[in-house]
Amino acid sequence: MRHWNGPALAFGGDYNPEQWPEEVWAQDRRLMREAGVTLATVGVFSWALLEPEPDRFDAGWLDRVLDGLHGDGIGVCLATATASPPPWLSERWPEVLPVDADGRRAVFASRQTYCPSSPVYRERSLLLVERMAERYGEHPALRLWHVNNELGCHNSRCYCPVSTAAFRQWLRARYGSVEALNDAWCTRFWSQGYTSFEQVQAPAHTTTFPNPTQALDFDRFSSDALLGQYTAEKDVLRRITPDVPVTTNLMVHSGTRNMDYGRWAREQDVVSNDHYVLHRPANPTTDPRAELAFSGDWTRGLAGGQPWLLMEHSTSAVNWQPVNYAKLPGELVLDSLTHVARGSDGACFFQWRASAGGAEKWHSAMLPHGGTDTRVWREVVELGGILQRIAEVQGSLVQSDVAILLDYESWWTVEQPGNPAHTEELRYLDVALALHRRLRERQVTADVLTVSAEHDALAERLAGYRVVLVPTLHLSDDATTRALAQAAAAGTQVLVTYFSGVLDPDGRVRLGGYPGAFRDLLGVRVEEFAPLPPGTTTPLDDGTRAAVWSELGRAEPGTEVLASFTEGLAAGSPALTRRDTGTAGGAAWYLGTALDDDGYDRLLDRLLAAGRVQPVVSGAPAGVDAVRRAAADGSASWLFLLNRTDAAVRVPARGHDLVGRRDAEGALELPARGCAVVREVPAQPGGQRASARLEPE
Known part of the structure; x- marks a missing residue:
């Protein structure tokens, strides 16, 4: 498994210039430079623009976008654009539309409106991937391939005839014989014994509980079907651009259960994740920031303890929760650094510029509707500066017992x-x-x-x-x-x-x-x-x-x-x-x-x-997150201190705070919702301690 190997910590997010007149693009790049953006994810939802009708490709606009970003020193995470098929796909091949457990076929009016097992979708999507790889595989801005987008977010389970046939094939491969399936599924209960795989249905809406092992196998199959789309796209990219790492943005958090990301992680060159702070009014005891930290540690676990990449999170409110809470001052930086502390080699957002229309127009962005004279923009610029100052943590590992x-x-x-x-x-x-x-x-x-x-x-x-x-x-x-x-x-x-x-x-x-x-x-x-x-x-x-x-x-x-x-x-x-x-x-x-x-x-x-487990920091006040990252060879370590309280606190630390550009001789004062990343004093032979200031700031 490779990890993000860009020239700096990744900072940026989804960039959708096709939503805006071309004269806005130069302003975007100027403001990206001002904020310290290093990586832009491009093309995620652009299939209909890249291929407005079957086999007619029009990518001139994307050429200009990539050339402009490269000219301003901004790397590109290029999406394969397969996440949201264009209207003509389901118009010509309506069988690609997914069917829910109640037998209702979706209509084209949103994103991810396709059956993951559809051979038509697979063929047309891979043709697009091949065109993208051939056209941009050697572009100097390209840093990373982004396959599809949040695979399975809205179409993780499909019960159409195509999916049912694919499920039967999956069962044949797993069990070999219908007799073995009957044994595994305990089909003698409720008179469910099968004499042919053709009798097996996807466990859609039925009279009462479905066979539990049938349901489990359908969960396994459905996860594998989506994974199969990822690996099929990856194989095309690997064949044409073998030296460019490939990822897809997982959704590792307590609200996503339909994909077995353990199996998926093994197929990633770079494990990347999307995470949005989850507010759950029905369960008020749940701490949203505790779940955020849990997600970061879980993503790192999926990455085998290696660095990973935060592909998306939000600068403030999202648009899809029961109440879309805005983040308090300082939380944009704290949320981002929580992920970095727990192993991400960057912090990226959805999206760069807030949309003026469309389904996510009320989703916050790096550049808000109000422009640069806004609290969110000032905190984005602040975060960009912090990530530049702590760039030396890139590639380091999180320590845990x-x-x-x-x-x-x-x-x-x-x-x-x-x-x-x-x-x-x-x-x-x-x-x-x-x-x-x-x-x-x-x-x-x-x-x-x-x-x-x-x-x-x-x-x-x-x-x-x-x-x-x-x-x-x-x-x-x-x-x-x-x-x-x-x-x-x-x-x-x-x-x-x-x-x-x-x-x-x-x-x-x-x-x-x-x-x-x-x-x-x-x-x-x-x-x-x-x-x-x-x-x-x-x-x-x-x-x-x-x-x-x-x-x-x-x-x-x-x-x-x-x-x-x-x-x-x-x-x-x-x-x-x-x-x-x-x-x-x-x-x-x-x-x-x-x-x-x-x-x-x-x-x-x-x-x-x-277990003789010691805290990262002894004597840290309640409400302070403390996580340590260290170089793989043990030559350096960095202590992340994140104050989640509304009061100033004093935290034990010794070294040099890269965020505040100050030395810590035994303790640091952190303001309310403030943070520090301390380059710690390394041990010297004979028990002496060296200065943590490795070079002038």
Whole structure:
């Protein structure tokens, strides 16, 4: 995997000059230079302009755009323009239009209006990609190829006849025979036995719950179909421009579940992500900035710990949430630097100039409707200057001793209908977000890993962590079980939480007692789940309270019970256990419920102490994000300090603050919603400390 290798940290965003008269373009470039823009993403939604009718290509305008950007020293991330087909495609081939689960075929009136399995769409899109690569592959402005755009954002599931036929082909490749499919899907239940693949349908709207493994396989197939579009475009680009890295902008956040990005990340030259701050009025306990940090750590995990690229975020409000909140002063910079702190080698936005019309005219931009005499523009210029001053962090790595292990297939299966708890209560990411938020509050950085991204190297990847958290890994294969057992045996503190290890990869229950795949590792046997009524809690005997879930079970000999349920069906059963796993000091911990704030705090304090995990900064005030990036060879390190509070704070630090151009002799004063990036004092032989100022500013 390559990482962004531009001449500086990437700063810029989607640039759509085709929305504006050509005389505006020179002004755009002048203002880009003023703001310090280094990278412009061009052509994302321009298919209808590039190919106004079949096989008639008109790219003269794009030639002038790229030439102008290059002349002003601005690199280009060039999109393949396949994200939004032109009207003529569905007019001539209406079968490319997607069909939803209720059998309704979409009409052409928006973006991404295509079936991911359509051979017509594939053929026409690849023809466009080939033309783009041949025309611009050697253009001096080209830094990076941008395949499609947010694949699956609006069309991740299609139930049309073309998709159904493709699903059957995918099933043939997976199972080989209809007998094997029947066995995996347990089709003897509800008289679902198939005698031919042709009888299998996509799990669209039906009378009641669909077959759960059929639904799981359709999730897998649908993710693979979209990935197939990416790899098909990438293969064309690789054939014609082998030296230009290729990416597509993922949407790694707690609101996107339909694509298994672990599998996708392995196909990326540069892992890139779009992230927008998520405000959720229905769940007021969710901290939007905690989710932002979680997304950054998750994207870094998908990138294998290497630097990644923030392709899109917003300068202020978006236009698609129930309430489109504007960002407060300072939050534009803080949000951007949160991503950079957590591994991004840049900060780009949608979009450069706010649109005067169209579906996203109320989406904020780097250059607002009000022009340059605006708060947002001044903060954009401020951010551009900061990214120039901290450019030396490019290519460095984030340091962390803790990992959180996620799995998209577990996400899909946990939130299927017919599970023990209603999905409004049993939400897959809730425990992961709760644990990550509390780690962040302690200034402890965590890598968020994905099972499918690690593939066969999971055991090797886990070996470097002191603490590994495994929240609700509902579906687990034997290799994952072995990797976690090996980590615990080697000295890692491994925590597994409730409803984990229950299913095998075919979605069948592992018999003999829960938590199935992890029963031997944890030394716990659960015989019955007892979900709690919505909105209620139940006491544990350590003084904390449990929510969402309880379990009737027992601890096996050699397993220490740290807390037990005291009421209900599970009274007397263990809620929190610990089992030593060898002489290296590792342990396997099991949490059979969700906890209140005090319970999670106590649990993390125990785990971090057992794993000897230290915060990035000792004594940092509450509300300060602290993350460290370091050169791969250990020659330098940079401490990111982001004050998320509305008051000035004093933070321990020693080195040179690149943002404020000041030295820190032991502490730094950060203003309200202020930040610092400290080039830390490197250690010298004999314990001496050298000056952090490597060169004059």
